[in-house]
Amino acid sequence: MLINRLSKLCLGGFIARYAIIGLGKIGTAIAKSLIKSGVDPTSISGSVRRVESISRVGHELPGVFVTTNNAEVVKGADIVILAVKPYQVLDALMPIRDLLSSDQLLISVVAGVTTGIIEGFVLSKVIRAMPNIGIVIERGVTAVAPGSRVSEDDVKRACGIFSSMGRCVVVNERYMDAITAISGSGPAFMALILEALWEAGLLLGIPTDISWELAVGTLETSAELLRFRKPWEVVEEVTTPGGVTIRGIKVAEEGSLRGLIMRMIEETARRGGEISREIEAGIRSRINN
Numbered sequence: 001m002l003i004n005r006l007s008k009l010c011l012g013g014f015i016a017r018y019a020i021i022g023l024g025k026i027g028t029a030i031a032k033s034l035i036k037s038g039v040d041p042t043s044i045s046g047s048v049r050r051v052e053s054i055s056r057v058g059h060e061l062p063g064v065f066v067t068t069n070n071a072e073v074v075k076g077a078d079i080v081i082l083a084v085k086p087y088q089v090l091d092a093l094m095p096i097r098d099l100l101s102s103d104q105l106l107i108s109v110v111a112g113v114t115t116g117i118i119e120g121f122v123l124s125k126v127i128r129a130m131p132n133i134g135i136v137i138e139r140g141v142t143a144v145a146p147g148s149r150v151s152e153d154d155v156k157r158a159c160g161i162f163s164s165m166g167r168c169v170v171v172n173e174r175y176m177d178a179i180t181a182i183s184g185s186g187p188a189f190m191a192l193i194l195e196a197l198w199e200a201g202l203l204l205g206i207p208t209d210i211s212w213e214l215a216v217g218t219l220e221t222s223a224e225l226l227r228f229r230k231p232w233e234v235v236e237e238v239t240t241p242g243g244v245t246i247r248g249i250k251v252a253e254e255g256s257l258r259g260l261i262m263r264m265i266e267e268t269a270r271r272g273g274e275i276s277r278e279i280e281a282g283i284r285s286r287i288n289n
């Protein structure tokens with residue numbers, strides 16, 4: 001098992017060196033997952049924006065080289081993972097654009113930033129990935145979309161990395177904003193729904209911890225069941241004619257619950273498109289100045 005995992009994370013027989021630009025929430029989660037999957041921490045370097053963050057992040061990732069110097073981080077790396085906020089991409093990449101070579105595979109997990117934007121100012125091969133925070137428990141769901149310079153092997157390599165943290169699917173980049181909304185942002189939406197379920201228990205007088213246990217347990221049960229059954233089959237199995245569940249379903253339909261969820265996803269995805277346009281405008285104004 002361990003050998004299997006290690007081989008997934010090796011590049012053609014040699015151990016890959018990883019650079020993570022932006023050891024924030026998702027960058028740190030990726031570093032931790034790589035280490036859990038068998039990557040030697042000393043083959044990972046990562047950066048943070050502020051000097052004050054180095055010791056905190058270094059403490060969380062023993063053995064990983066942490067710095068604020070992106071040039072040092074990417075030097076000698078086979079795989080560079082870009083994990084800064086969208087509006088930080090230009091500041092992070094511009095100063096090191098000449099250091100990123102065509103041999104390096106740059107995997108960006110940045111929402112809304114296209115491979116085309118990144119390819120526009122670095123020579124590296126670029127893959128856009130959208131993991132979710134589930135990677136911290138090796139149950140992440142990640143979609144990867146190849147840029148124009150990558151080979152099939154590069155895509156396999158990227159998916160191999162994220163498969164060691166959960167599941168990975170390869171997609172066309174045109175779906176990435178929608179995927180970001182569904183699986184990237186999804187854990188936050190599910191958390192909101194779960195919180196509401198728990199609070200409904202409180203409203204009806206169920207003790208706090210019992211309400212929480214039942215709500216979380218129900219989310220887990222439903223997710224497991226829905227892996228093998230269609231949603232309408234589960235609805236039918238649970239809903240007794242003239243019983244209690246149908247009363248709740250009526251309220252959900254009256255409040256357009258499904259329409260609301262679709263609008264949530266649509267709006268979230270639309271923001272991805274806005275971010276692409278904002279970043280492109282930022283690049284144009286930098287080039288013009």
Ligand SMILES: NC(=O)C1=CN([C@@H]2O[C@H](COP(=O)(O)OP(=O)(O)OC[C@H]3O[C@@H](n4cnc5c(N)ncnc54)[C@H](O)[C@@H]3O)[C@@H](O)[C@H]2O)C=CC1
Pocket residue numbers: 021022023024025026027047048049050053068070083084085086088091092109110111130131132133184
């Ligand atoms: N948090 C999540 O669940 C997910 C986030 N993402 C994407 O990952 C990216 C990062 O998100 P978070 O980790 O949530 O944000 P975060 O704010 O926790 O992390 C960003 C990190 O980048 C560092 N940073 C900023 N500018 C830098 C620079 N010039 N050089 C080096 N480091 C720099 C900051 O110090 C910080 O540690 C975003 O683009 C987001 O769209 C993607 C999937 C899921």
Ligand SMILES: O=C(O)[C@@H]1CCC=N1
Pocket residue numbers: 111180184185
């Ligand atoms: O909210 C965001 O922009 C990022 C992308 C997916 C999850 N968090």
